Amino acid sequence: MSYHGLAKNFLESQGISIGDIISIKKEGIEYKGMLLDRVEDADEFHIVLKLDNGYNIGVAIDKAEINLINKGKRSKIDHSPMDMQKDPKLMNISIISTGGTVASLIDYKTGAVHPAFTADDLLRATPELMDEANIQGKAIMNILSENMKPENWVQSARSVVDEINNGADGVVVAHGTDTMHYTSAALSFMIDSTVPIIITGAQRSSDRPSSDAFFNLMSSVVAAKSDIAEVMICMHATESDNKAHLHRGTKVRKMHTSRRDTFTSINSNPLAQVQDGKIKIIDTNYPYRKRNQTSLTLNDSFEPKVAFIKSYPGITSELIDYHIDKGYKGMLLEGTGLGHCPDHLLPPIRRAVDEGVHVVMSSQCLYGRTNLNVYSTGRKLLSAGVIPVGDMLPETAYVKLAWVLGQSVNKEEVKNMMLTNLKGEFEVKSSSKYFSRDYGE
Structure with a gap:
């Protein structure tokens, strides 16, 4: 386990391991749940439980009483190959993972989150994807999005183009949300695409009941099958799991630290929405590039300074x-x-x-x-x-x-x-209609 110091001694003295169901009493309050592991650089004064309602809570061990309820069984993520047969009636969609929580697996015995590196992993976590498309997946990197550099944008673009050249009818890029709009702009300028390129992520970890990972990934695969051959970000349109917006990669920005509908099109409308497995065009001001309308090209030179x-x-x-x-x-x-x-x-x-x-x-x-x-x-x-x-x-x-x-x-x-509008990055005339001050009064 990653517990150390006082926390490790506290747990070992009671014979408690990660994945066990325990109760911990502190200051007259009792918490019951599954003991989760912690990151390696966590402090030594707290332990973390997953409560029955699905949320995680950290509890300071000082003056706490702990009791074992049930021993848990550690499980291992199954990485054995799946027998996947391509359905000729379905489109071929590639999912590329750069990091972030949207492409991850949950070990429900321990609560640990594991990166999903292959198509097999993704389909085990989200088998519903097989109803939408033939899925090919791979991880090209596994970094936090705040650590992205221009060379990572280039690596992502080259991988996207490789997937298209290898027959992908659309590409989904799983990405951390913090700098997703930088990457979407970079891919927009680098690639003239013949198919949709969809970037998606998750604001809330897959081990939380309010996670947006499943809905965003499913919506992105639907979007990747559309006729819109542009780089777009696909994320929740509202706080509810009812629809997702497709934002043009050069007109979108993360606007809230934790809301599921954090991504907003600025000085424009979202390009389209995904709802009930269907695409509806919203922005008719700027004509979108259609599938196979142009030839696939890649211009991936960047000036780092x-x-x-x-x-x-x-x-x-x-x-x-x-x-x-x-x-x-x-x-x-x-x-x-x-x-x-x-x-x-x-x-x-x-x-x-x-x-x-x-x-x-x-x-x-x-x-x-x-x-x-x-x-x-x-x-x-x-x-x-x-x-x-x-x-x-x-x-x-x-x-x-x-x-x-x-x-x-x-x-x-x-x-x-x-000053040339290359990928819809600016409007010739901006309108104040995009700036809403409707407070519902």
Whole structure:
């Protein structure tokens, strides 16, 4: 077990192991449940139980009384090959795992969560998938999404393209939610696809009764069979398990730390929804790419030395100078309001542009668009060579700049590419209708 120190001694003195059903009394309250394992770097003062209602609780062992109710039996995840026959009537869908809880197996004897690395694993965890498609699955990495780097985006894109070249009618990418919208933007710019590419995840672990993993994965496989050959994020549309939204990969952002419907399309509607196994188009403003409408291409060059800098009261000019001196090729500035920053940043920004650094301006407001023609600060930024990117999300603009600089370093080509709507990353005219303040009053 991963318990150590006081907690380990506390459990061993009572002959208690992970998976046992126990009761623990503390301060007049009794908790009953299954003893779960803990992560290796957990403290030595708590133990964790899975209660009968499905939720986990941590209990401090100080002055606690523990009793064994029933011994549990450790089970092992079955990794033996499954006898899967392809159904010629079903489409072939590949599921690629990069990490995260959506592609995981639960050992219900111990409560432990195990990564699902193969199609066999995925189908054991979610056998309902076999009713939807012939599933081929593999794990290409197993990392937390906050540890994603541009080279991981490239690895993911190459794996997606390999699956399509090998006959996949659609690809689902299982991914951690924290930086999923960065990856969706990166895959959008890198790949011109002939089939749907769906990125999905889970806000709540598969061992919780409120987990969204099953619904998101099932909805994503349905979406991967659709006619929409774009990179999309598929996640809960509401807190209920009734429908999922398909968000264009360049117009979506994680907006809440824990809600199941955390992903929201910004300055646009979701592209479509998945409900009862069917796809319904929502956004008719931007025509989506249809299956086999174009040839499959991959442009996976990225410039790693691109900075993402947020303007804030008190920001110093040396922050800009630092990135110039370190040889950065591009800077994405997340400006205030219409795309502003303090006047004292203008000299280092001019220096950056003069020395060949490509400087792009977005807005931290998210909704609405940058406009550097309204106030004097904006006009000064324009004259310094800063490129405004309309209503493009800051994260999308950062990813796009890194990708564009992987394609060209020519000043005019970079500017033209940043201002060209390549994958639906900005609207020509933004509408305030997307910004809702309906509080139900």
